[in-house]
Amino acid sequence: MSELRTSITDGYYPDKILIRGYKIDELMKKKNFVDVIFLTIFGRLPTEAEYRVLNSILVSCVDHGFAPSALTSRLVIGAAPEAFQGAIAAGILCMGELHGGAIESCAKMLQEGVARAEKEGKSFKEIAEKIVHEYWVEGKVIPGIGHPFHKVDPRVDPLFEIAKEAGFPAKHVELLKAIKEVMERDYGRKFPINIDGAIAAVISDMGIDYRLGKAFFIMSRVVGLVAHVYEEIKRPAMDPIRDMARSKYKYDGPPERSL
Amino acid sequence: MSELRTSITDGYYPDKILIRGYKIDELMKKKNFVDVIFLTIFGRLPTEAEYRVLNSILVSCVDHGFAPSALTSRLVIGAAPEAFQGAIAAGILCMGELHGGAIESCAKMLQEGVARAEKEGKSFKEIAEKIVHEYWVEGKVIPGIGHPFHKVDPRVDPLFEIAKEAGFPAKHVELLKAIKEVMERDYGRKFPINIDGAIAAVISDMGIDYRLGKAFFIMSRVVGLVAHVYEEIKRPAMDPIRDMARSKYKYDGPPERSL
Amino acid sequence: MSELRTSITDGYYPDKILIRGYKIDELMKKKNFVDVIFLTIFGRLPTEAEYRVLNSILVSCVDHGFAPSALTSRLVIGAAPEAFQGAIAAGILCMGELHGGAIESCAKMLQEGVARAEKEGKSFKEIAEKIVHEYWVEGKVIPGIGHPFHKVDPRVDPLFEIAKEAGFPAKHVELLKAIKEVMERDYGRKFPINIDGAIAAVISDMGIDYRLGKAFFIMSRVVGLVAHVYEEIKRPAMDPIRDMARSKYKYDGPPERSL
């Protein structure tokens, strides 16, 4: 039988745990959690620039009121108070394509788009035209652009500024902005870049694999879920939802009948 | 119908999100993730002392090799690669009584113990004697003490030092150490305080509700789960486990039979 | 290294799978799903009596409208449409102490109560008095009795009848009814036995371990979750909840402030 292998943690000692080679106790004393997040996932400590951008990403998604994931976690803790972990896990299960998941799909779109521009010697404007057209033909929604109620997502410009100040190249940000402009021209209305799109562009500019897209949202929003579950434990807020669901729904199936 | 209520986030504006009253963009620019974690959960920014201790707690549990939660997340991403969030959620479901959950049960034991000492005018030594006896009578394991392979948990003393330097009273730490001493005397061998116990004692000294015990472990270890899932995507490590499970198990049920 | 062991399935053959010793293809042709559920969990085929009671238990909990688990699954599929399994898993995470979980806690209460009656030579009436008193002293809710809106749970009497016709002894049913009567006398109002309590009593009369209590509810209600998720895919019903949660909640935390 072959062996289990990992390069993350060397922890099977009587008195030592090494994270990517560093002693856990030194990390606890000398490093910030954000540094250690970067280290654990990527295998090395971040530069100052990487630290600053990662920090602002993690802060940006920490909570957003009664989002689907917060509702879900609060419903679950109300029904299953014995398992804090179950409520958090259920909230995380919401973090799919339509709730945070656009970070992954948008980063994929941007990383492939930039690679294509470079390979084909095209401008980002040209690639943006192609992408908008292709998504339209396939009937797919462009990820990372548009928001149900924010006209301007207040998290986007700060993130772009921080990434710019940190000195990252802005190729993927540039392509995303080009896509937004094509959409606004074609549809004749404003399309704000949303935080999913902004994170997707910035992590792509940092050289991060799009397959990690959902991870940033999860690591950040898990904090909001903890706050919501704790608030629900202390003062339940979900009663209006439960009452509405129980007694105010309309049944539109078959009328009473016999076997 | 009554209203849904929350005091965490005020986010239904066209261009603004307030976390506990602070603009998200200001937090992104000026504050550290650890500050914002404290803010989101407790409603105010941490003191320097609170920041330092919370930071070291979050660093301490970030990963520990092939723990049950890491194994679980890696098994799930191998079977369901379409859902990153599902793999993380499954790992979090492991974070129950026997994997991080001792933070909650140990903090409860310590908070009730300190309250009892103060109410009954007893010393921590006397309360520790009672606790060890009561757990023994009920056949329950004392949470926060003992470890399957660490003789000295390398995360414990650093955390106690950081908490001490930060100036927190050490009542709950003191009670935990008293319990450990009673156990070592009664059973005639060494019992190391483990990281669950250390975190339980330190958050109790910070005045944090024991019902949040599992939350610190979850917010920290979710990082390790991300690293494990990403490593599994890049280079699967779980094949030895899957092979072993599929072909090397012993079936000890009834022999082949007919209906 | 010791071996993995199981007595459920012997399946590592090029062309054969045995469930508790029976060939899967014979079971597929000759047996009903309910028979195979019993077989898989308990290791032998059910008697006709066991089949009938288990069947009615599984039918009884199949759905109940917008219960917390249905709401949860529908929220999750709306946010993460790529993972059907994630939506079902999230709904199952609701099936804790306050949503189906009373089957476990009520069965435990009844099994311990009947054992105590037999050991102490007491009547069920006497044991019921003790149980009601003890729960009252500890401030705990008696599981299996009472319902938020059913005055008479329509599933309870049919289940008791089916169990009676099937010929099972009714000790645990009798104790549950005795508890209900004590409660009604003490509190001066009606307390209907609910389906959790009825299932708890009936499985206890069948000799089933209380630790399996939640399992019956899960195996049954997973069907309702499938129906709800599929309905949500075809025609989303959760928009009113999402709209309400997003825009109609009251924020009652600190007002806007600066760092």
Add this chain to the structure above:
Amino acid sequence: MSELRTSITDGYYPDKILIRGYKIDELMKKKNFVDVIFLTIFGRLPTEAEYRVLNSILVSCVDHGFAPSALTSRLVIGAAPEAFQGAIAAGILCMGELHGGAIESCAKMLQEGVARAEKEGKSFKEIAEKIVHEYWVEGKVIPGIGHPFHKVDPRVDPLFEIAKEAGFPAKHVELLKAIKEVMERDYGRKFPINIDGAIAAVISDMGIDYRLGKAFFIMSRVVGLVAHVYEEIKRPAMDPIRDMARSKYKYDGPPERSL
């Protein structure tokens, strides 16, 4: 605010619950669980033919030894014994693309293939050629064909026989067999149809939406998960895995280093 709507259950009465119009107590007395599964999901009682095929599908996937989902559920109950529902939910999270999920993707492939054959007036042989070619060009694995260790999946032929006896048209089964034959010719070796493929073909012949593909596997295998979790509670089998994971893994990351 618009209303919540459902056509599944009408349950907000003091003393009545209607599933698709039928009283729950009548269903409990007169109908089999498999009938009620069909009714709850599809809105009407099954024909005898539908009942027989659905029954054999549900029996076919009930367990398969230490599959990834069983391993996962057993790991979780070992770490979080307080939450039976958490262990089951974690196992279900495994039921993705590579563990049961092929039912969905194979049913989609077959339903689109049959529609294409009818629209383009092509034979199934011709469509099979196209499908195998297209998957090969895109580097995708054909779902529903092949198995890691069964040379002949013992569940496949019985299911096809039962569906045939029940009188369903076999278009999708025919297309799947045509695909298998093209693959065997092209690759020069045997490719068994597996149970995922067989279920996919049969439910497609029954007119069932491919988006329900994973549901059948989930409703069936949840039974195996219950059996595994219960066995793990009674006699833990996962120690060899936990021991192996903890102490026998190879760490291949950076050697010890200082900050």
